[in-house]
Amino acid sequence: xxxxxxxxxxxxxxxxxxxxxxxxxxxxxxxxxxxxxxxxxxxxxxxxxxxxxxxxxxxxxxxxxxxxxxxxxxxxxxxxxxxxxxxxxxxxxxxxxxxxxxxxxxxxxxxxxxxxxxxxxxxxxxxxxxxxxxxxxxxxxxxxxxxxxxxxxxxxxxxxxxxxxxxxxxxxxxxxxxxxxxxxxxxxxxxxxxxxxxxxxxxxxxxxxxxxxxxxxxxxxxxxxxxxxxxxxxxxxxxxxxxxxxxxxxxxxxxxxxxxxxxxxxxxxxxxxxxxxxxxxxxxxxxxxxxxxxxxxxxxxxxxxxxxxxxxxxxxxxxxxxxxxxxxxxxxxxxxxxxxxxxxxxxxxxxxxxxxxxxxxxxxxxxxxxxxxxxxxxxxxxxxxxxxxxxxxxxxxxxxxxxxxxxxxxxxxxxxxxx
Numbered sequence: 001x002x003x004x005x006x007x008x009x010x011x012x013x014x015x016x017x018x019x020x021x022x023x024x025x026x027x028x029x030x031x032x033x034x035x036x037x038x039x040x041x042x043x044x045x046x047x048x049x050x051x052x053x054x055x056x057x058x059x060x061x062x063x064x065x066x067x068x069x070x071x072x073x074x075x076x077x078x079x080x081x082x083x084x085x086x087x088x089x090x091x092x093x094x095x096x097x098x099x100x101x102x103x104x105x106x107x108x109x110x111x112x113x114x115x116x117x118x119x120x121x122x123x124x125x126x127x128x129x130x131x132x133x134x135x136x137x138x139x140x141x142x143x144x145x146x147x148x149x150x151x152x153x154x155x156x157x158x159x160x161x162x163x164x165x166x167x168x169x170x171x172x173x174x175x176x177x178x179x180x181x182x183x184x185x186x187x188x189x190x191x192x193x194x195x196x197x198x199x200x201x202x203x204x205x206x207x208x209x210x211x212x213x214x215x216x217x218x219x220x221x222x223x224x225x226x227x228x229x230x231x232x233x234x235x236x237x238x239x240x241x242x243x244x245x246x247x248x249x250x251x252x253x254x255x256x257x258x259x260x261x262x263x264x265x266x267x268x269x270x271x272x273x274x275x276x277x278x279x280x281x282x283x284x285x286x287x288x289x290x291x292x293x294x295x296x297x298x299x300x301x302x303x304x305x306x307x308x309x310x311x312x313x314x315x316x317x318x319x320x321x322x323x324x325x326x327x328x329x330x331x332x333x334x335x336x337x338x339x340x341x342x343x344x345x346x347x348x349x350x351x352x353x354x355x356x357x358x359x360x361x362x363x364x365x366x367x368x369x370x371x372x373x374x375x376x377x378x379x380x381x382x383x384x385x386x387x388x389x390x391x392x393x394x395x396x397x398x399x400x401x402x403x404x405x406x407x408x409x410x411x412x413x414x415x416x417x418x419x
Contacts, residue, residue: 006051014043017060018141023113025067026176032120033166036138042067115230116176122191125172130165131194133158140219192240195223199244212255217248238287239298245280246304249273261409265313277308299328318348335364343376351383371400375410382417391417
């Protein structure tokens with residue numbers, strides 16, 4: 001292999017193995033910050049050695065063995081954890097280079113380790129921004145620079161968030177263990193929120209020049225699939241995966257030739273990814289089969305499924321979607337859910353009905369700077385022929401969004417009303 005091919009292989013291996021590597025090391029050293037440092041040390045060693053020696057047959061085993069040797073050196077320097085040192089030393093007595101048997105032993109509980117790491121990176125002691133950054137870094141395998149570019153923030157800001165997050169976890173002495181059963185539902189909700197925040201930032205970027213960022217959607221989908229595999233009995237984990245799979249199926253149809261946004265009713269549904277739709281419907285089926293009252297992600301997946309099953313916009317069961325949003329609003333009241341219900345009601349029963357719902361939301365403080373409120377209101381007014389009012393709403397929406405592609409679309413809709 002050439003040097004560039006080797007570096008490409010190392011990058012691929014790191015994306016695949018880093019989460020398992022950090023999880024296994026965290027179980028050993030009981031500190032996620034130290035575990036990541038050890039994993040990074042192993043990556044540096046691979047970058048130094050593999051171009052000359054070639055990629056090992058079991059690169060994950062090589063990285064784990066190397067990281068564990070660094071852990072031994074660190075423990076020796078700090079003159080503590082003698083009992084752990086003895087255990088680690090025994091595991092590495094033979095086969096220092098490949099260490100497949102030892103690697104298999106270390107990773108026999110890898111699923112539990114990964115699950116523990118998921119709950120640590122999304123721990124409630126951390127801010128939402130810190131949870132997102134730490135999750136993408138430790139579980140997604142993204143570099144600080146990649147996270148910064150994805151969220152359009154300076155790299156030092158992301159680096160600071162990650163450092164502070166690890167310090168906060170260490171200071172709070174967050175244990176490397178699964179949350180107690182009594183806390184599991186709330187803690188799982190935090191994990192699902194982080195994954196969906198990442199997906200949404202990729203699916204509909206809040207700022208910048210791009211309407212979508214597929215890389216973030218793929219990272220979130222990968223994390224969601226891992227979580228659903230680790231917690232097969234949790235309906236909402238499957239519901240979230242179903243929702244993301246179905247939404248991601250529209251990616252190719254959501255942008256035009258120049259990167260401009262294409263709205264749902266204008267999309268070429270022949271470009272929707274039918275494989276992702278089938279996978280999403282299957283995940284939704286698993287969530288529903290587990291029983292119980294559906295959670296917010298399962299309900300949203302049900303709504304997305306209505307769109308996915310419609311081969312043309314005219315076939316969309318808008319009455320069903322409006323009813324699902326009504327049930328969603330009853331179980332999880334939210335101004336944003338109510339705004340979405342207004343759109344569905346307008347499609348099922350006419351724009352005047354939808355406008356009544358939207359107008360009732362105008363005093364809502366949380367929607368004061370939410371650009372989709374005037375955007376939806378402008379659309380309903382335009383459909384009612386009240387074009388001057390619609391133009392004002394589109395102009396207001398354009399002034400509120402931070403995404404350049406969306407601003408251009410809204411400005412064009414305002415100009416169309418003027419014409």
